[in-house]
Amino acid sequence: MTRRRIRHAFYVAPALALIALFVYYPIVENVRLSLFKFSVFRPGMRYVGLENYRQAFQDPVFWHALLNNVFYAVTSVVFQVGAALVLAAVLEELIGRRLRGVLRAVYFIPAAVSMTVAGLLFQFLYQPDAGLVNSALDAVGLGGLQHDWLGDAATSIWGVINMSQWQSFGYTTMLLTVAVQRIPRELYEAATVDGAGRIRTFFHVTVPMVRDMTTLLIILTVSGAFLVFNEVMVMTGGGPANSSQVLGTWLYTSAFTGDDMGYAAAIGTVIFLITFAAGALQLLHSRRKAVAP
Amino acid sequence: MRRTPAAAAGCLLAVLLMLLSGCGQAPVRATANDFRLAGKPHGHLTVLEKWADPEYAPYFKAAAREYERRNPGVTIDLQAVGDQPYKDRIAVLAASRELPDIYFAWPGRYAQKFADGRLAADLTGQLRGTRWGNTFEPDALDAFTFGGRTYGVPLNMDAKVFAYNEKIFAKAGVERVPRTFPELLTACDRIKKAGYTPLAFGNQYGWPAGHLLTQFNAMEVPADVLARDYDGAEGAFTHPGYARALEDLARLRQRCMPPGGTSISHESAQARMLLGKAAMQYLETLEFSYLDESGGAPKEFAENWNFFAMPEIPGAKGSPRAVAGGTDGLLVSNTSPNKALAVDFLKFLTSREQARKLVRELGWLSAVKGTADAARLPGLAGAQRTVASHEMSVWLDTRADDKIVNPYLAAADSVLGGNATPEQAMKTVRRGAENARRFGVRP
Numbered sequence: 001m002t003r004r005r006i007r008h009a010f011y012v013a014p015a016l017a018l019i020a021l022f023v024y025y026p027i028v029e030n031v032r033l034s035l036f037k038f039s040v041f042r043p044g045m046r047y048v049g050l051e052n053y054r055q056a057f058q059d060p061v062f063w064h065a066l067l068n069n070v071f072y073a074v075t076s077v078v079f080q081v082g083a084a085l086v087l088a089a090v091l092e093e094l095i096g097r098r099l100r101g102v103l104r105a106v107y108f109i110p111a112a113v114s115m116t117v118a119g120l121l122f123q124f125l126y127q128p129d130a131g132l133v134n135s136a137l138d139a140v141g142l143g144g145l146q147h148d149w150l151g152d153a154a155t156s157i158w159g160v161i162n163m164s165q166w167q168s169f170g171y172t173t174m175l176l177t178v179a180v181q182r183i184p185r186e187l188y189e190a191a192t193v194d195g196a197g198r199i200r201t202f203f204h205v206t207v208p209m210v211r212d213m214t215t216l217l218i219i220l221t222v223s224g225a226f227l228v229f230n231e232v233m234v235m236t237g238g239g240p241a242n243s244s245q246v247l248g249t250w251l252y253t254s255a256f257t258g259d260d261m262g263y264a265a266a267i268g269t270v271i272f273l274i275t276f277a278a279g280a281l282q283l284l285h286s287r288r289k290a291v292a293p
Numbered sequence: 294m295r296r297t298p299a300a301a302a303g304c305l306l307a308v309l310l311m312l313l314s315g316c317g318q319a320p321v322r323a324t325a326n327d328f329r330l331a332g333k334p335h336g337h338l339t340v341l342e343k344w345a346d347p348e349y350a351p352y353f354k355a356a357a358r359e360y361e362r363r364n365p366g367v368t369i370d371l372q373a374v375g376d377q378p379y380k381d382r383i384a385v386l387a388a389s390r391e392l393p394d395i396y397f398a399w400p401g402r403y404a405q406k407f408a409d410g411r412l413a414a415d416l417t418g419q420l421r422g423t424r425w426g427n428t429f430e431p432d433a434l435d436a437f438t439f440g441g442r443t444y445g446v447p448l449n450m451d452a453k454v455f456a457y458n459e460k461i462f463a464k465a466g467v468e469r470v471p472r473t474f475p476e477l478l479t480a481c482d483r484i485k486k487a488g489y490t491p492l493a494f495g496n497q498y499g500w501p502a503g504h505l506l507t508q509f510n511a512m513e514v515p516a517d518v519l520a521r522d523y524d525g526a527e528g529a530f531t532h533p534g535y536a537r538a539l540e541d542l543a544r545l546r547q548r549c550m551p552p553g554g555t556s557i558s559h560e561s562a563q564a565r566m567l568l569g570k571a572a573m574q575y576l577e578t579l580e581f582s583y584l585d586e587s588g589g590a591p592k593e594f595a596e597n598w599n600f601f602a603m604p605e606i607p608g609a610k611g612s613p614r615a616v617a618g619g620t621d622g623l624l625v626s627n628t629s630p631n632k633a634l635a636v637d638f639l640k641f642l643t644s645r646e647q648a649r650k651l652v653r654e655l656g657w658l659s660a661v662k663g664t665a666d667a668a669r670l671p672g673l674a675g676a677q678r679t680v681a682s683h684e685m686s687v688w689l690d691t692r693a694d695d696k697i698v699n700p701y702l703a704a705a706d707s708v709l710g711g712n713a714t715p716e717q718a719m720k721t722v723r724r725g726a727e728n729a730r731r732f733g734v735r736p
Binding site for chain 2: 151
């Protein structure tokens, strides 16, 4: 038995060592660095305890960035999980086989576009004077709604969130479609026999039966929303006036523009704690409510 | 088995404590400041700079190859990356104390960080009172001089000016170049009435507004106050000139810029001027090559443009002859084992022959004296005269304390967007400066 265990440990050890080196060590090192003040250009590090965290709590941009991440997460869950599940169910239940295939491809194409390309594309769409969005509004008689979407502090983050939904919606729809296809048809037939309508069947058969997938997608979209970086950097750089900063871009700005590496590490730790907590809570919740297939 | 999680947690804690008590930043292992070449130049040099644009990169590659050709024992690994990637990469290399032998630096505090951190070699003995040093414009050398010591070799000079379409000015009845700021605003009104956008402005990434503020601050605030405040001194940014500078920005926004918004890129805005839709753009003299037919400008524009520096602001308390700009330069790593070779290459790169080539081929203003006559581009000789007759005010984002830059650019954004009054915006800047002091990195 002991020899078997040793053999198992031997096989597992390389993977464990790699994970420890490339995942856990950087996390621990990041926590350590968050307790210091230092510049990459000057020698020496000053131990400051929790000063960097106090700085974060007193930093209005940090709170604004956190709020933007929350907007991102909530919108992503609504569209990329909620609306995507409705669409997946509609595609499977109401659309004919041929059209279904075409629509799946249409919805999925944005997910195959690189984030940078999509960001640049939406920048053109949002351009204040020659962009497609403002031109379309003007064409349908809504010229009064024309706007500098990315240049206005009130709308800049929503412009970025909107692009992100456009890009990821089709991808999550595909994942949920696969989950919906795996639901035994008998359950739907039984529901129909019991007199349940389409909406009731959706809530009492489809939703519980794809819980594993929705849990996974919620974890992925929520943690993805707190790790968002590329789209904001490409489209707004966090501006104007820091209105579209998210934690990832504020971390980057603090590190590479502000040269405040300890503070950037503290923001990194906060991001880790949020995503870790979101994942753990969701897993606990789903375990309790798990439905046997 | 039950003890395993506890043991794992214990191990993790032990590792954490070990790390907490352990390693700091790697020390700077400076090499001797010996700049004498032993015999003919030989060895390997690494160079990292930020001129990756296809218009500029070939010049630097050709210069490196020419030096290698003249010195068969030398190899040069020259790498060029864009502006922002350069900032990221050099910061990572600085942190790991593995800087290339020669690297780029913007003037002001940006270069000073390398000097203060002993990451840049002290080149005072090479550049002050020497034959080589005397070939440079004195202001250009001063841009890399901190505490009386010179750390950088200036390469080119750059200034911010208004390029304008002469035909649009004539059509709008603007008969002469504005001599005061109110005259500029009046010219904008006339141009607007003639059906053109007076000033093409794209502030997508914030720095164009930062350049305008560099200009206005230098004109509205006395130089000594400005220097103290940009350095992050206590009680900074209380001079009324700062709010006036933001008011100037707001006035320019209101009367000269297009009403729609400013979230387009600087390059997109430039296209509007080149296509004859806008009358002016506030741009760098480095960009003059784009205003020429060889740089892609339409003939109609290329033959009908000129430029002027920001006109005086009546009643302003700063320097009426200020012009926003900067001198780009190259530093030698203090940890380089090839300092003598690095300096020899820099002497070649800034030789009169190479400097004239830079002026001719890139259309830049060289930091080497007496090279402006090599220019092919129209306007470059005039730009040289403008730089010589004005006081250079270094870019706010490379001159001010790192932690002040973000709040300041955000304040400019707020004023441009009409979301804050100049006074409200200055409160944000003052709060940023206060935070820079409270939570600053400096010991």
